[in-house]
Amino acid sequence: MPQIAKFFGVLALLASLVAPAGAAELVDRVVAVVNGNLITLFDVNTRVADMVKQTQGVALRPDDPRLDDLRRQVLESMITDMLIESEANKLKVTVSDTEIDSQIEEIKKKNNLSQQQFVTELAKEGLTLKQFRDKMRLDSIKKRLLGFMVHRKVLVTDDEIRDYYEKNKGSLSAAKSVLGPKVSGGLGFIMVPNKKQAEELRDKINSGSMSFADAAKKFSIGPGRDQGGDLGDVQIKDLAPPLRSALSAVPPGQVSEPVLLDGKAVLLVQRTASAPAEKPAAPAVAAGSNPSYEAAKEQIQELLYKQKFDKLFQEYIDNLRSKAVVEVKL
Known part of the structure; x- marks a missing residue:
């Protein structure tokens, strides 16, 4: 999705996330409500921290506008994920861990990669194994939702x-x-x-x-x-x-x-x-x-x-x- 590309573009500007618990702007509060379900600032900051914890370098100040931009982008992604999860649950669309494991093993086999080599290749593309698994799961659910709701296959001539x-x-x-x-x-x-x-x-x-x-x-x-x-x-x-x-x-x-x-x-x-x-x-x-x-x-x-x-x-x-x-x- 378009937001994902923006995430890594912003991340390229970040070094590490500094978020003092006492900072006024980081006091936990509700930042979004989706069909009655709450997303808190703590949830958003946790997701942001997961994204940047592997980066190193100059610390980013809590009042840096780039951090606010990243939070907003993460929040939009979380809202989208919540809508997808809700629709998937409604339609009983799921993707099991076994299916994800199988897809990863197939990728490793076709590319002749060991587990460590596979993780290394993911790192070159800016992804951890967890991020890749989450991406695969979301992509699979996206495809299935499209199949159920749109009833057609995307064709390239x-x-x-x-x-x-x-x-x-x-x-x-x-x-x-x-x-x-x-x-x-x-x-x-x-x-x-x-x-x-x-x-x-x-x-x-x-x-x-x-x-x-x-x-x-x-x-x-x-x-x-x-x-x-x-x-x-x-x-x-x-x-x-x-x-x-x-x-x-x-x-x-x-x-x-x-x-x-x-x-x-x-x-x-x-x-x-x-x-x-x-x-x-x-x-x-x-x-x-x-x-x-x-x-x-x-x-x-x-x-x-x-x-x-x-x-x-x-x-x-x-x-x-x-x-x-x-x-x-x-």
């Missing part, structure tokens, strides 16, 4: 990826962040203009007269067309409910019934070991050189997906807040 590459190829890096989405569950995806065409393609694929990959390359107007409909690694649980239901109704390796999505028809297939994705390996990129389109495509897709996802999520949160009773007193 090949044209959008190509356009971004042409405009930004001079500034793209071949390096990948360890925080990138590295999850299991290969997904095949075909999008066509109408349900009738989708049903005809499904019949051809099921009869063996055409492969899923060939159908995607020839007819799909959605993402992954050039890769035979391969969307790469996608968690099935993160799909919108209509897509998830269609996919769960057929065995892995078989094509789903057509699903209407944004006025178009979608066919899905969950990849299996006997039906690998037809995706060529990206060419190696020499150190210091700009990556090729194929080498940068996945990175750009993840970036554009996140941008669209964050925008849609923010709109959803704004809608939640408009319906909530929120009073800010800071």
Whole structure:
């Protein structure tokens, strides 16, 4: 979310937090009420202290305006978290510690990292392990809430990826962040203009007269067309409910019934070991050189997906807040 980026921008200016208990401005009081639930100044200062306790250097005075700005940003984040938690509880949306552990282990495995190496990589990106786990949990809940409430999956088209590459190829890096989405569950995806065409393609694929990959390359107007409909690694649980239901109704390796999505028809297939994705390996990129389109495509897709996802999520949160009773007193 936009506030998170601001947090670390402000933190870059901070060295350590000095907050004498006797300072008048730090006397505990209610600073926000969200649907009758209270957030106190003590709660905010505790969160701020957690964020800056790893920093070192010149002390920040309690009356420094940067500290007030940081408190306000933290408070806004806490209000948003409270709205998310309330809506998640209402819809019974949860993400267990076991799920988070599993996602972290998958990231470590795919990046060939030990636990200590993983923690070190997080530190390079300004995160502690606890912050990363909290971020993963919030991101997972965000995705599930969007799936439940918006009923559609954010899509990034090949044209959008190509356009971004042409405009930004001079500034793209071949390096990948360890925080990138590295999850299991290969997904095949075909999008066509109408349900009738989708049903005809499904019949051809099921009869063996055409492969899923060939159908995607020839007819799909959605993402992954050039890769035979391969969307790469996608968690099935993160799909919108209509897509998830269609996919769960057929065995892995078989094509789903057509699903209407944004006025178009979608066919899905969950990849299996006997039906690998037809995706060529990206060419190696020499150190210091700009990556090729194929080498940068996945990175750009993840970036554009996140941008669209964050925008849609923010709109959803704004809608939640408009319906909530929120009073800010800071």
